[in-house]
Amino acid sequence: MNISRIRTLIGKELREFRSNPAAVLPVVILVIVCVALPFLVLVVIPRVTGESLGADRTIRSVVALAARTQPHLARLPPDAAAEAFMFQQFLLLFLVAPIVGAVSLAAYSVVGEKQGRTLEPLLTTPISTVELLIAKVLASFLPSVVVEAAGLLVYAALVLVFGAEGVAGALMSARSFVMVGVVGPLASLVALQMTIAISSRVNDPRSAQQVAVLIVLPLVVVLVGQVAGAFIITTPMLMLVGVALAALCLVLILFSAALFERETILTRWK
Amino acid sequence: MLAAAHLVRRFGGRTAVDDVTFEVQAGEVFGLLGPNGAGKTTTLRMLGGLIAPTSGDVRVDGVTMDRASGPRLRARIGFLTETPGLWDQLTVADNIAVYARLFGLDGVATAVERSLRQFELWDRRGDRAALLSKGMKQKLALARALVHDPDIVLLDEPTANLDPQTSRGVRDLLLDLRRRGRVVIVSTHNLDEIERVADRVALISTRLVAIGQPLVLRRQIFGRRLIVHLAAGSAPLADLMAIAERTGAQDVRRDDQGLSMVLDDPDLGAPAIVRALVQSGASIRAVFDEQPPLEDVYLRLMGGHLEQAGAVALEP
Numbered sequence: 001m002n003i004s005r006i007r008t009l010i011g012k013e014l015r016e017f018r019s020n021p022a023a024v025l026p027v028v029i030l031v032i033v034c035v036a037l038p039f040l041v042l043v044v045i046p047r048v049t050g051e052s053l054g055a056d057r058t059i060r061s062v063v064a065l066a067a068r069t070q071p072h073l074a075r076l077p078p079d080a081a082a083e084a085f086m087f088q089q090f091l092l093l094f095l096v097a098p099i100v101g102a103v104s105l106a107a108y109s110v111v112g113e114k115q116g117r118t119l120e121p122l123l124t125t126p127i128s129t130v131e132l133l134i135a136k137v138l139a140s141f142l143p144s145v146v147v148e149a150a151g152l153l154v155y156a157a158l159v160l161v162f163g164a165e166g167v168a169g170a171l172m173s174a175r176s177f178v179m180v181g182v183v184g185p186l187a188s189l190v191a192l193q194m195t196i197a198i199s200s201r202v203n204d205p206r207s208a209q210q211v212a213v214l215i216v217l218p219l220v221v222v223l224v225g226q227v228a229g230a231f232i233i234t235t236p237m238l239m240l241v242g243v244a245l246a247a248l249c250l251v252l253i254l255f256s257a258a259l260f261e262r263e264t265i266l267t268r269w270k
Numbered sequence: 271m272l273a274a275a276h277l278v279r280r281f282g283g284r285t286a287v288d289d290v291t292f293e294v295q296a297g298e299v300f301g302l303l304g305p306n307g308a309g310k311t312t313t314l315r316m317l318g319g320l321i322a323p324t325s326g327d328v329r330v331d332g333v334t335m336d337r338a339s340g341p342r343l344r345a346r347i348g349f350l351t352e353t354p355g356l357w358d359q360l361t362v363a364d365n366i367a368v369y370a371r372l373f374g375l376d377g378v379a380t381a382v383e384r385s386l387r388q389f390e391l392w393d394r395r396g397d398r399a400a401l402l403s404k405g406m407k408q409k410l411a412l413a414r415a416l417v418h419d420p421d422i423v424l425l426d427e428p429t430a431n432l433d434p435q436t437s438r439g440v441r442d443l444l445l446d447l448r449r450r451g452r453v454v455i456v457s458t459h460n461l462d463e464i465e466r467v468a469d470r471v472a473l474i475s476t477r478l479v480a481i482g483q484p485l486v487l488r489r490q491i492f493g494r495r496l497i498v499h500l501a502a503g504s505a506p507l508a509d510l511m512a513i514a515e516r517t518g519a520q521d522v523r524r525d526d527q528g529l530s531m532v533l534d535d536p537d538l539g540a541p542a543i544v545r546a547l548v549q550s551g552a553s554i555r556a557v558f559d560e561q562p563p564l565e566d567v568y569l570r571l572m573g574g575h576l577e578q579a580g581a582v583a584l585e586p
Contacts (some may be wrong), residue, residue, distance in 0.1 A: 038291040124349035126341040
């Protein structure tokens with residue numbers, strides 16, 4: 001594998017994204033929503049209505065359930081514990097953002113190659129299929145992760161400023177790190193691999209985007225399930241999910257390399 | 271140096287290329303001619319390692335192009351694809367620089383400058399490719415295909431969208447590549463242009479219809495006619511036709527310029543004919559070999575019976 005060729009292609013993709021901000025805009029908007037929504041729900045609305053989160057019976061019972069596996073929640077006053085728990089749940093949105101963002105960038109990139117007929121000249125170079133796939137995946141992955149990281153920093157800073165005492169500390173846990181630092185990026189990579197693999201087999205690469213985004217569904221189920229108190233995902237469970245996603249990612253790299261047929265791209269993309 | 275052996279390519283039930291075989295040597299310009307859908311682009315793609323043949327193989331200096339050897343062999347090939355396929359959002363210079371890096375060149379900046387200057391695009395290096403005219407895009411695509419100074423150059427319709435002056439430049443480029451010992455294969459519809467530069471041409475229509483030097487193809491198809499233009503005041507044409515026939519000419523015809531005829535060996539027979547005609551009162555203004563354009567050869571070959579009969583071996 002030639003790292004220089006991969007780096008060259010990633011550089012090319014990033015320059016294209018930079019010269020067309022509209023491509024990155026959906027990711028940015030999504031992250032802004034991910035940051036703004038929790039503060040609207042957890043800080044602004046309770047202050048306007050005068051009803052604290054801790055007063056809600058359902059939330060109290062869910063927090064009590066979560067506190068069994070997260071002792072730092074039990075050490076907080078009821079209102080702060082409820083707020084910390086809810087801020088934690090909203091972190092799940094930061095899993096969805098890089099997935100949707102990266103898949104959208106990948107689809108843009110693949111559709112762009114298709115429309116501009118730029119892939120055929122590229123395939124005349126010595127670049128191998130695996131190098132091409134890795135470059136495509138990383139070029140979409142990196143900007144979305146950078147935007148996500150920036151969003152997370154803002155999120156943490158706002159929690160520190162506007163959250164109740166102890167909430168920011170409760171949020172900075174191993175669980176949060178595994179969730180947004182491991183599971184999120186890996187889920188994003190899996191979705192990207194799916195997008196690229198499916199893109200090479202269909203006439204319209206945009207349909208790949210629609211399929212790959214389906215990976216968001218299990219995350220939404222987790223978010224809703226946790227908030228409803230149906231179950232609590234613990235840190236070890238999250239780590240297991242991370243390992244499973246890493247394995248799936250490796251399998252998909254090999255699978256998509258086998259599936260990506262240069263000929264299909266050249267002869268079926270019209 | 272570049273050999274195609276019994277290339278067959280099928281797409282589902284459709285055969286795009288059927289049993290095409292030829293070899294192109296270093297320092298040779300080889301024209302690939304044929305109607306739309308004849309399999310020219312598919313053949314070039316197989317030669318360039320972009321798609322694999324269904325059967326048969328492509329060899330570069332004896333090395334068969336396959337999945338393992340593909341990247342190494344592709345590094346020796348410069349391929350101008352049917353459409354320029356430029357990254358519109360990138361600058362002209364970046365479009366070249368990315369390829370220079372992908373081909374592993376050391377002095378990328380130098381190579382980019384040399385390429386852009388060669389194709390008179392240096393002044394536009396900072397412009398986005400989207401802003402270029404069609405002709406300039408084609409020139410940029412050519413510059414990109416040649417940035418790594420490849421041993422083998424495959425050009426799919428290189429003069430498409432180019433004005434006559436730039437087309438002339440491409441022709442000079444092909445001649446320069448030939449001088450520098452490159453293998454050059456050009457797929458084109460521009461018969462006039464290919465005739466000026468190609469050492470040999472292949473006419474394909476899914477199968478190989480004919481292959482050979484344009485001159486040899488022309489003689490094989492039309493024979494070698496001697497044209498004699500006469501000045502005013504010559505002896506009657508009917509008399510001169512009879513004299514030409516008595517001196518060994520066949521298929522003697524007359525037109526408003528003079529006579530034309532077929533000789534078994536024009537190099538030997540023409541002086542005797544001219545001598546006999548002059549002695550019989552002909553005022554001869556010009557004598558030359560008839561040169562029907564390659565287009566006529568093409569239309570004759572593609573027109574019917576030879577295509578159906580299969581390939582005609584017309585190698586010199």
